[in-house]
Amino acid sequence: MVTDARVTVPTVPGLTGLSVLARGGYATVYRAVQESIGRDVAVKVENRRLESELDQRRFLREARAAGRMSGHPNVIDLFDAGVTADGHPYLIMELCEASYADRMKTNPLSPVEARDVGVKIADALADAHALGVLHRDVKPANLLISRFGEPQLADFGLAVLVEVRDHSITLDALTPAYAPPEMFRYAPPSPAADVYALSATLYALMRGRPPRWRDDVNPGLVPTVDMFGEPIPDVPGVPPELMALLRAGLAHDEHRRPTAVELRDALFVLDFELDGARPARPVRRPVFDTPTSRSNESTVASGDDDVTRVIPY
CATH class of the missing domain: 3.30.200.20 (Phosphorylase Kinase; domain 1)
Known part of the structure; x- marks a missing residue:
């Protein structure tokens, strides 16, 4: 250096x-x-x-x-x-010049915008999970905006960088406001944790702050953990079917959360058009066979190409 x-x-x-x-x-x-x-x-x-x-x-x-x-x-x-x-x-x-963290501070997303962003990012996570890769830190700051105005999921590098460390310090690299309850118990990362983080992110993009936060001030780690026992308030102007879907993604029990594929598809079929806009429908086109394992060691590290890719057009 x-x-x-x-x-x-x-x-x-x-x-x-x-x-x-x-x-x-x-x-x-x-x-x-x-x-x-x-x-x-x-x-x-x-x-x-x-x-x-x-x-x-x-x-x-x-x-x-x-x-x-x-x-x-x-x-x-x-x-x-x-x-x-x-x-x-x-x-x-x-290189991207802006993020949705910047956007939500000044102009929170409408329900239609949040739905459309959610469809695309959930599809990216579905593809990652099929390849045996976890993101581990989905949050507004890691949703960047390309020069074409498209949402771009950044920082898959976190999965790379923390893999070479002990799992006990993984939480140190995460953002508590968007991390699921099991991560505070040092449970191994899972696809369900990514779904929780994306649901928390979509909520924050519409409300202007993470779930359960009472104001714009970061309550700190201990109060954040305590807030898991509190209900998730509605976001004014957000249709109840979208709120119900986000609450499902924010379930305390990771086994009750939808998968990234289920979240993507459920977001897509939400029909509460405010301006007639629809997101580009994801087209699931299998290029290889369905992976036999979602393990990073067995599917990704081996270099095998037995994966299913999900490509929106």
């Missing part, structure tokens, strides 16, 4: 002009230029080092698994991955 008086800037092969976009507990995101083609990109650099060669190999294997998600039209493209000379893993990704 190169150090100046203000910040330590990593050296990433092929990238120049790195400047900090965001800093987090587990990684720093930089804006950079990919020299070979003059493209602006985002590069996420892990704050910690991978000390062993085994960890580095596992990171690169998991990065390849996350890279398979890039083909989905509502997932941020992952261009490259690697490890810096001093052991920091990095991911080079598509």
Whole structure:
């Protein structure tokens, strides 16, 4: 890494002009230029080092698994991955300038908009789960807006970066307001956790703050856990059928939540048109056989292509 008086800037092969976009507990995101083609990109650099060669190999294997998600039209493209000379893993990704976290602070989504975003992101999660990949941190800040105005699910890199660590610290990298109850018990991540997080996110995008929050102030970890026992208030102007679906996704019992496929399809058939708009209907087109396992180790890490892809047009 190169150090100046203000910040330590990593050296990433092929990238120049790195400047900090965001800093987090587990990684720093930089804006950079990919020299070979003059493209602006985002590069996420892990704050910690991978000390062993085994960890580095596992990171690169998991990065390849996350890279398979890039083909989905509502997932941020992952261009490259690697490890810096001093052991920091990095991911080079598509650059988006805005997020739905920014949007909800000033102009919360209408029910129609939230439904349409939900259909697309639930489809992305359904595709990921079929490939044996979990997201683990769905939230408004990880729903970016492409230059074409499309919602893009970002930060599948979290699944990559935490895979090389102990499960007991996974919660440290999550956002409590959108994490399900079982994650606070350090239960292993599951597809149901992604469904909970997406349901909480869609709720927040319409209300302007996460479920059960009484105001815009983050109540902190302990009060957030205590709030799980409170009912989820209605959002003014949101049709009851959409509220019922989100409450199903926010069920305390993970086994009672819909799958990502079920959530996607249930969102799509909601018919409360305010302006005659309809989302693009997901067309489930099998390219390979249905996966025999949803395990990241057996389906994704093996490199087998026995998966079903879900592609909206």
